[in-house]
Amino acid sequence: MSAPSTPDDGELFAGVATAVLDRRGIVTQWSRAAAELLGRPAGTVLGRSVLRLFADRPTWARYAAASAPVPAYGTAALRTARGDVITVRYGDKALESSAQRLILAVPAERASRAEQGEALVRALLGQKRFGIVLRDTDLVVVRTNITEETFAGLTLPVGSRLSDFMAEEDGRSAEASLRHVLETGDPLVGDEQRITPRNGEHGDWSFSVTAVRTTGRDGRPTGVAVLLTDATEHWRAERRRELRHRAAADIGVTLDVLRTAQEVTDVLVPAFGDLAWVDLSEAVLAGDEPPRTLGGGDPHLRRTAVRRADGDWPAGLLQPGESVPPFPDRPLVRALQSGRTVVLDREELERRMAGTPHLPVLTPEDGRSVIFAPLFARDLLLGVAGVWRTRATHTFDEEDADLMTEIAAHASLSVDNARRYRREHRSVVSLQRRLLPQFMTRTSAMETAGSYRPAEEGSEIGGDWFDAIALSSLRTALVVGDVTGHGLHAAATMGRLRTAVQTLADMDLGPDEMLTHLDDLVARLASEAEPEHRDSVGATCLIAVHDPVSSTCTIASAGHLPPLMSPPDSVTVPLAVRPGPPLGVGGQPFETTTVDVPPGSVLALYTDGVFQGSGLDVDDDVGRLAGRLHALQREGDHDLTSVGRALIGGEEDHGPRRDDTAVLLARTASLGPEAVAEWEFSAAPEVVARARDAATGQLAAWGLGELSFSHSLIVSELVTNAVRHAGGPVRVRLIRDRLLITEVSDPSNTQPRLRRAHSTDEGGRGLFLVAQLSLRWGSRYGATGKTIWVEQELSAD
Known part of the structure; x- marks a missing residue:
């Protein structure tokens, strides 16, 4: 039984005209399609000669007259009932077991389209x-x-x-x-x-x-x-081009060796392979040059970075931070040591590295093809990068090897630059730390703790510094500064400024005067610099002098951020300081601000690096820092070192530090009234004895009678000089601490000088005698007049 026809079958035979002819050419069968094609019903055609239908009847009549066979396939012109001519394509086929012939015909235009379509399909296929x-x-x-x-x-x-x-x-x-x-x-x-x-x-x-x-x-x-x-080759070429571009853009973005190694694996996976790693020489990780090696032995490589396209790094492979096992002396090893990229399938790798400890920690379970590329720079093997492709992807070929060689060359240069930067960075950090003072000091009047955090890898070292300088009469100068710019020149400028501050502090100048001298120094340094660098020479600085006797702090600022004060039982606030211009600008004076500092308060001086990543304005930044200091104080963390580290660490991780940070914390103390005695005398000769007697009586009250003789001589000489050369009033102050401090103040601004008197001189031995009887002595100037101070050691008891 034949299958039923489908609509497609009907479409295939629709419009095909059919007719059956006997041996004489008489039409015996006539289809409906034939009647529709020529407009001739079957009754007008059956029993008649087919020649009546041809427009070119004589031509076809010749076939009949000569009894010649009509072509089996061809073109004929037929006339419709209306007299129109239609060109058809026909086929003539003899029927078996019969003298009749079957004629099939379609319009020539339709046949032509069908032939063209079939020709097109044949051509395409x-x-x-x-x-x-x-x-x-x-x-x-x-x-x-x-x-x-x-x-x-x-x-x-x-x-x-x-x-x-x-x-x-x-x-x-x-x-x-x-x-x-x-x-x-x-x-x-x-x-x-x-x-x-x-x-x-x-x-x-x-x-x-x-x-x-x-x-x-x-x-x-x-x-x-x-x-x-x-388009596979074009796609692969485009993918290689994109990979080259990404490698050039993404590898070596920072000057950090570890990050650069991770950037290499991030570029390679998944765009180039399914697993990638970078092993670097331990010397490179430390910033040094790796040794030159050839052949087997311990390569001193460490797995530095890994990346897998899907999932975590396989547990069976060498893990980040682990050391690469010693190499055997194999051709594969020597090829890498000589700078050649190697491509292997799994079987070849297993054959070449058979019997070595590398094979199990080097080959993933589904690894199919691997490529090794040495990181080679200046004829030094910095490390090795490797990439695996698994079963799901095709194996590496020579074009892949060329591409990997290019990426490895760029990565090698980036790693070597990062290595050299790390070495220079380490040297500058070492210099910076050597230029800074000791981080902790402790006296009876003040405890200080400094914290310093250099700019991290990828950023140049700056010129931030702090200092805590002991002054006369138990006073302390707190200093913090920030040199403009970065790098070695900033660190060197910082060292010169810190040295100048210490020298000025030894002269017992006020904070505003010290800043004035520093301003002149920075201007001179700028004039000595190259013309293109003069605008970049500058600094900000803040100096605060704390006096434990008066419990005050005198502050002057050269364009620096205000200090913070955290009293024992109150909120932490920024101190209102009138800042002058940054050092090096010149032309404007620096003003001082004196504030009361309750005993037990914490003063915080800092540089702007502590605000990195906040994104707020300066006032908000200072307010947030004050809040953090207050919280740390109220949490019971009274260790200044821990508090300082918490401040420079910040509340959040905002990425690599682009600027260095210095913080100086100071916890203040004061001397009680029982530790200080003070008198004022007129400028008369008889006051010398009165001053001497008053001082001797006070020493006896303090239980320091053993110092009475030497101290009497010191007071006599200093008061005598004041009465003779300066006039009155003359003020005498004694301070008892770990040392006995004697101060004599007068209204004169004349600098006392120590000199050695000759045997025939009648005077000039006073200050020489004072120097011999004291631990150290000096003078400082105030708003009016000067003060000569002398320190004496107390007995062990």
Whole structure:
């Protein structure tokens, strides 16, 4: 039993005119299509000669007269009932077991279109440079020219579906695209589709896909025609170009060795392979040059960075931070040591490295192909980068090796630059730390703790510094400063400024005077610099002098941030200081501000590096810092070192520090009234004895009678000089601490000088005698007059 006809079958034979002729050419059968074609019903044609239908009757009559056979296929002109002429293509076929012939005819135009369509299909299916696939409404292949020769082994048999040969995810994506074309009729033009075959034998493919919907004569969809152009080489070339560009843009962004190594693996995975790692020499990690080696031995390499496309780094492989086992003396090792990139499949690697400890920690379970590239710079092996491809991707080839060599060359230069920067950074940090003072000091009047955090890898060292300088009469100068710019010149400028501050502090100048002298020094340094660098020579600085007797602090600022004060039982606040211009600007005076500092208060001096990453304005930054200091104080953390580290550490991690940071914390104390005695005398000769007696009585009250003799001589000489050369009033103050401090103040600004008197001189031995009887002595100037101070050691008791 024959199968029932389908609408497509009817479309195939629709419009074909048929007729049956006997041996004399008389029409015995006449189809409805023939009647419609010529407008001649069967009754007007049956029983009559077919020659009546030809427009060129004489030509066909000659065939009949000569009894010659009519051509089996050809073209004929027929006349309709209205007299019109229609050209048809016909076929003449003799019927078996009968003398009759079957004639089939269609309009010549339709036949021509059919022949052209068939010729086009044959031409397309005969191509080898692109693929043609005809699919039905179920997207099953019904006709194709794709064979093993078309796309180097990729086959697409008739009756197959997309899911039969494509990876699941690729198959779903491609089927969705074709079904959209089938359902909407919208063509798909030049769409790029990535294909990973299920068996993975032929690697990944990239095709340019054009698809159109096919329809029958009734306009209903019959399937999809797909044109495939192999764009794999173009895709791979474009991918290699993008990888080169990304490597150039993303590797070496920072001057940090560890980050640079991680950038290499991030570029390689997943764009180039499925697993990648970088092993670097331990010397490189320390900033030094690696040793020159050739052959086997301990390479002193350490796994520095890893990356896997899917999931965590395999536990069986060498882990980050672990040392690479010693190398055997193999050709593979020597090739890497000489700077050559090596490409191997799994079997070849296992053969070359058989019996070595590297194989189990080097080969992932699904590893298929590996590429090793040495990181080579200035004939030194800095390390090795490796990439694995797994079963899901094709193996590495020579073009991949060339690309990996380029990436490794760029990575080598970046790693070497980072190594050299680390070495220089380490040297400058060492210089910076040597230029800074001791980080902790403790006296009966003040405890200080400094904290310093250099700029991190990738940033240049700055010129931030702090200092705590002991002054006369138990006073302390607190200094913090920030030199403009970065690098070695900033550190050197910082050292010169710190030295100048210490020298000025020894002269017992006030904070405003010290800043004035520093301003002149910075201006001179700028004039000595190269013309293009003069504008970058400058600094900000703040100096605060604390007096434990009066419990006050006198502050002057050269463009620096205000200090913070955290009293024992109150909130932490910034001190209102009138800042002058930064050092080096010149032309404007510096003003001082004196504030009361309760005993037990914490003073905080800092540089702007402590605000890194906040993104707020200065007032908000200072307020937030005050809040942090207050919270740390109230949490019971009274260790100044810990508090300072917490302040420079910041509340959040805002990435690498681009500026160095200095913080100086000072916890103040004061001397009680019982530790201080003070008198004022007129400028008369008799006051010398009175001053001497008053001082002797006070020493006895303090239990320091053993110092009475030497101290009487000191007071006598200092008061005598004041009365004789300066006039009154003369003030005498004694301070008892770990030392006995004697101060004599007068209204004169004349600098006392120590000199050695000759044997014939009648005077000039006073200050010499004072110097011999004291631990140290000096003078300082006030708003009016001067003060000469003397320190004496107390007994061990």
